[in-house]
Amino acid sequence: xxxxxxxxxxxxxxxxxxxxxxxxxxxxxxxxxxxxxxxxxxxxxxxxxxxxxxxxxxxxxxxxxxxxxxxxxxxxxxxxxxxxxxxxxxxxxxxxxxxxxxxxxxxxxxxxxxxxxxxxxxxxxxxxxxxxxxxxxxxxxxxxxxxxxxxxxxxxxxxxxxxxxxxxxxxxxxxxxxxxxxxxxxxxxxxxxxxxxxxxxxxxxxxxxxxxxxxxxxxxxxxxxxxxxxxxxxxxxxxxxxxxxxxxxxxxxxxxxxxxxxxxxxxxxxxxxxxxxxxxxxxxxxxxxxxxxxxxxxxxxxxxxxxxxxxxxxxxxxxxxxxxxxxxxxxxxxxxxxxxxxxxxxxxxxxxxxxxxxxxxxxxxxxxxxxxxxxxxxxxxxxxxxxxxxxxxxxxxxxxxxxxxxxxxxx
Amino acid sequence: xxxxxxxxxxxxxxxxxxxxxxxxxxxxxxxxxxxxxxxxxxxxxxxxxxxxxxxxxxxxxxxxxxxxxxxxxxxxxxxxxxxxxxxxxxxxxxxxxxxxxxxxxxxxxxxxxxxxxxxxxxxxxxxxxxxxxxxxxxxxxxxxxxxxxxxxxxxxxxxxxxxxxxxxxxxxxxxxxxxxxxxxxxxxxxxxxxxxxxxxxxxxxxxxxxxxxxxxxxxxxxxxxxxxx
Numbered sequence: 076x077x078x079x080x081x082x083x084x085x086x087x088x089x090x091x092x093x094x095x096x097x098x099x100x101x102x103x104x105x106x107x108x109x110x111x112x113x114x115x116x117x118x119x120x121x122x123x124x125x126x127x128x129x130x131x132x133x134x135x136x137x138x139x140x141x142x143x144x145x146x147x148x149x150x151x152x153x154x155x156x157x158x159x160x161x162x163x164x165x166x167x168x169x170x171x172x173x174x175x176x177x178x179x180x181x182x183x184x185x186x187x188x189x190x191x192x193x194x195x196x197x198x199x200x201x202x203x204x205x206x207x208x209x210x211x212x213x214x215x216x217x218x219x220x221x222x223x224x225x226x227x228x229x230x231x232x233x234x235x236x237x238x239x240x241x242x243x244x245x246x247x248x249x250x251x252x253x254x255x256x257x258x259x260x261x262x263x264x265x266x267x268x269x270x271x272x273x274x275x276x277x278x279x280x281x282x283x284x285x286x287x288x289x290x291x292x293x294x295x296x297x298x299x300x301x302x303x304x305x306x307x308x309x310x311x312x313x314x315x316x317x318x319x320x321x322x323x324x325x326x327x328x329x330x331x332x333x334x335x336x337x338x339x340x341x342x343x344x345x346x347x348x349x350x351x352x353x354x355x356x357x358x359x360x361x362x363x364x365x366x367x368x369x370x371x372x373x374x375x376x377x378x379x380x381x382x383x384x385x386x387x388x389x390x391x392x393x394x395x396x397x398x399x400x401x402x403x404x405x406x407x408x409x410x411x412x413x414x415x416x417x418x419x420x421x422x423x424x425x426x427x428x429x430x431x432x433x434x435x436x437x438x439x440x441x442x443x444x445x446x447x448x449x450x451x452x453x454x455x456x457x458x459x460x461x462x463x464x465x466x467x468x469x470x471x472x473x474x475x476x477x478x479x480x481x482x483x484x485x486x
Numbered sequence: 487x488x489x490x491x492x493x494x495x496x497x498x499x500x501x502x503x504x505x506x507x508x509x510x511x512x513x514x515x516x517x518x519x520x521x522x523x524x525x526x527x528x529x530x531x532x533x534x535x536x537x538x539x540x541x542x543x544x545x546x547x548x549x550x551x552x553x554x555x556x557x558x559x560x561x562x563x564x565x566x567x568x569x570x571x572x573x574x575x576x577x578x579x580x581x582x583x584x585x586x587x588x589x590x591x592x593x594x595x596x597x598x599x600x601x602x603x604x605x606x607x608x609x610x611x612x613x614x615x616x617x618x619x620x621x622x623x624x625x626x627x628x629x630x631x632x633x634x635x636x637x638x639x640x641x642x643x644x645x646x647x648x649x650x651x652x653x654x655x656x657x658x659x660x661x662x663x664x665x666x667x668x669x670x671x672x673x674x675x676x677x678x679x680x681x682x683x684x685x686x687x688x689x690x691x692x693x694x695x696x697x698x699x700x701x702x703x704x705x706x707x708x709x710x711x712x713x714x715x
Contacts, residue, residue, distance in 0.1 A: 106527050110609055113533060
């Protein structure tokens with residue numbers, strides 16, 4: 076069938092004509108088609124369906140194949156990622172006195188936690204699973220404190236030994252973990268009250284240390300020397316040598332000195348309060364306490380002195396002034412504690428001597444005299460303390476900046 | 487295929503040979519058009535009578551000269567048509583070289599050219615107007631009623647509607663047909679109108695906007711219905 080038609084529209088792969096039958100038809104494209112032409116066309120020329128656009132089958136298959144490949148590979152990658160999240164890429168052991176082993180995942184979260192000794196088992200660690208490793212350590216330390224393993228008031232330096240162990244070649248996670256822990260130590264009050272020792276180890280060292288029942292961090296240090304004496308963290312770090320040798324391979328973030336000073340100050344106040352109740356029964360106890368406090372304060376002043384010397388080297392004015400103040404505070408505290416100790420000693424002797432007298436009245440009078448003396452001394456010491464306090468207050472303002480710098484130094 | 491070969495071979499003896507030849511030519515007109523069109527992959531222009539007539543003549547010649555023993559008639563006739571047309575083109579080309587300016591001038595002065603130009607302009611205006619109604623030509627392909635009678639009816643409705651001012655106003659304001667009004671006024675069922683509504687709208691636009699060339703074309707259908715080629 077053939078017809079005449081007017082060309083209405085010309086497109087890339089078809090044309091539209093209005094046939095003499097008044098029907099709009101779609102026809103094949105041929106050369107030299109112009110809108111407005113009147114042409115003959117046959118039924119062969121009519122296109123019955125929407126012609127395919129430029130994208131043909133082959134291209135579609137290619138695109139589909141590519142999409143499929145991308146989809147598959149992304150599923151694989153995702154699976155891999157998920158599985159890595161669920162498997163441990165690093166181990167962290169925490170030794171205070173309780174020793175625990177933490178399995179850490181790719182994204183620095185706690186997967187599992189095992190206790191390595193009896194004391195470790197005493198702690199309730201179930202709520203640590205799933206949280207970030209640095210928070211986990213903070214939590215462990217606080218639980219240890221609550222359980223009594225860390226005692227602020229016993230004037231012994233408390234150390235927390237953290238050992239990081241990469242599983243297979245996962246060094247990046249270990250480094251991340253260390254950074255997280257260091258950051259946490261600075262910002263956490265809990266962790267500021269202890270000394271944090273950080274060191275790295277390998278899985279072989281871990282298994283050997285476990286065989287010998289030693290914290291792996293200590294094993295790593297002792298490996299160098301042949302001492303097998305120190306098997307607990309407390310023992311190890313109570314010796315200066317230990318601390319020094321640790322610093323060679325590891326890293327220690329020391330307790331905040333300022334807090335120590337405040338602690339001793341508080342202790343001192345308690346002692347003074349007790350002073351009123353000095354009598355024969357508790358004189359010995361008080362004397363011992365005073366002695367300990369004095370020793371502690373002396374140590375503190377020595378450390379403060381060292382810090383001051385280091386600050387001098389660094390040429391940083393703020394840190395110099397700050398550490399100087401700290402040192403002076405510590406020294407004053409030490410000296411006042413020394414005096415106090417001496418007084419208590421004298422009081423002790425007197426009381427002991429008094430026991431030899433049978434004269435009650437004399438005793439009573441003597442006691443009263445002593446009381447007077449003591450009160451006087453108490454006032455003297457109080458005065459000194461007040462001066463100290465005032466100086467403390469004055470020092471508090473520049474403290475903040477210097478504190479940060481001190482922390483930077485420690486890093 | 488074989489049938490035609492047989493018929494043509496047996497023509498000479500028949501009485502109404504001419505009539506039969508005419509029949510065959512008429513029947514095979516699409517074939518002739520197709521053959522010529524495929525040569526240059528161009529559609530034959532209606533105005534360009536020459537090519538068409540040469541094709542017809544060639545076909546008649548082929549009928550005359552056909553020898554069944556030499557193969558099928560269709561392929562033979564194709565050959566003849568092709569050679570005749572190609573000869574014609576060669577001659578035309580020679581003409582072009584000599585008097586190309588003349589031809590061009592003739593063409594421009596010719597009425598045909600002006601007609602073409604008018605038509606294409608009108609079509610462009612038509613397209614723009616349809617666009618305002620949210621209709622494109624591709625839509626009209628699907629919207630054209632399939633049966634000739636339905637189309638005629640639709641054109642009829644469109645004509646009648648165009649004569650009613652209020653209906654026309656409604657259409658151009660609302661950009662759609664007032665189907666119920668049309669149905670009531672011209673006694674047509676809703677269904678018929680709804681089926682062809684886009685088509686009817688388009689024809690109304692052609693009529694109202696006075697796209698005369700397109701209109702002539704459309705109206706010619708009635709004249710051409712009985713016309714033989």
